[in-house]
Amino acid sequence: xxxxxxxxxxxxxxCLLPLCSCAQEPxxxxxxxxxxxxxxxxxxxxxxxxxxxxxxxxxxxxxxxxxEPPFDTTAPVANATSQSGVSATAPEGFLDTSAFxxxxxxxxxxxxxxxxxxxxxRDLTTGNEISYNTDERLYPASSIKASFxxxxxxxxxxxxxxxxxxxxxxxNSSNEAFETLINTYGLYxxxxxxxxxxxxxxxxxxxxxxxxxxxxGELAAVWEEIYxxxxxxxxxxxxxxxxxxxxxxxxxxxxLREKCDVWSKxxxxxxxxELVATNDAGVVFSESGPYVMVIMTxxxxxxxxxxxxxxxxxxxxxTMCGA
Numbered sequence: 001x002x003x004x005x006x007x008x009x010x011x012x013x014x015c016l017l018p019l020c021s022c023a024q025e026p027x028x029x030x031x032x033x034x035x036x037x038x039x040x041x042x043x044x045x046x047x048x049x050x051x052x053x054x055x056x057x058x059x060x061x062x063x064x065x066x067x068e069p070p071f072d073t074t075a076p077v078a079n080a081t082s083q084s085g086v087s088a089t090a091p092e093g094f095l096d097t098s099a100f101x102x103x104x105x106x107x108x109x110x111x112x113x114x115x116x117x118x119x120x121x122r123d124l125t126t127g128n129e130i131s132y133n134t135d136e137r138l139y140p141a142s143s144i145k146a147s148f149x150x151x152x153x154x155x156x157x158x159x160x161x162x163x164x165x166x167x168x169x170x171x172n173s174s175n176e177a178f179e180t181l182i183n184t185y186g187l188y189x190x191x192x193x194x195x196x197x198x199x200x201x202x203x204x205x206x207x208x209x210x211x212x213x214x215x216x217g218e219l220a221a222v223w224e225e226i227y228x229x230x231x232x233x234x235x236x237x238x239x240x241x242x243x244x245x246x247x248x249x250x251x252x253x254x255x256l257r258e259k260c261d262v263w264s265k266x267x268x269x270x271x272x273x274e275l276v277a278t279n280d281a282g283v284v285f286s287e288s289g290p291y292v293m294v295i296m297t298x299x300x301x302x303x304x305x306x307x308x309x310x311x312x313x314x315x316x317x318x319t320m321c322g323a
Contacts, residue, residue, distance in 0.1 A: 072091060075092040077128065085133070088128075099315050102312040117132060119294065119313075125321075134217035141277040153237070159239060159240075171247055187210070201215065227290065230244070249303060254307075261285040263283045278301060284314065
């Protein structure tokens with residue numbers, strides 16, 4: 001009986017063993033079942049402070065351009081010619097000025113492009129001038145209308161009943177008005193006027209050509225007479241000057257009329273294989289004194305192409321006269 005009791009106790013104790021084991025602390029999971037540990041990497045620890053950008057070096061001051069030596073307008077007048085053939089009658093040293101160099105460059109550029117060019121810029125007080133290829137006769141186109149209308153006014157004390165026609169011929173460069181004047185006054189009168197006022201070679205053709213070829217030198221002489229007549233107080237002079245002061249399409253007028261009076265008459269003709277012209281001529285009443293400007297070229301109807309040379313000639317006149 002006692003043995004049976006002991007066996008029962010032992011069995012009861014065996015049944016309690018699993019319950020006791022459940023109360024024990026859990027054992028650690030095997031190494032391969034453990035969650036991986038994540039190492040936190042502090043990036044800021046290795047960051048290097050950026051070096052400050054160097055201050056930009058100040059730009060060097062531009063070297064001052066060498067000053068042009070002063071030009072003495074009271075120096076003795078001399079004749080000189082550049083290597084490109086542009087001549088000047090002016091105080092000594094004028095060819096060394098930047099103003100003359102610009103004129104020289106503009107004429108050379110036109111010549112290098114294959115154009116025939118004739119140029120005169122003549123001061124009407126001193127007679128000093130810049131000139132280039134003054135003897136070659138070129139087609140004048142409508143620039144010759146100035147001499148014809150000057151003849152009409154001088155010979156008749158003004159345009160009279162033909163005033164509107166003369167105005168249309170000069171201001172608007174009307175070919176119809178020009179033909180009306182030729183039919184009224186004749187070509188011979190124009191030829192005689194040219195002969196009397198410094199254009200004998202053009203005069204030789206003017207008695208049978210409406211537009212006789214004329215050189216830059218002879219066209220400058222024509223404009224000297226127009227200046228004389230227009231400022232003389234003679235009958236018709238002011239009338240003629242008033243028309244010439246309003247001519248349209250004149251690049252001389254376009255560039256210079258904002259600052260001074262300009263009498264001018266342009267002429268242009270597209271290249272047709274026989275005739276071609278882009279010309280302008282007139283008198284500029286600049287602050288440095290009045291002067292004649294004549295530019296004749298074989299450019300094909302390109303009046304804007306004259307503007308750089310006109311600007312250079314105007315600046316050269318100011319330098320020549322000390323303005």
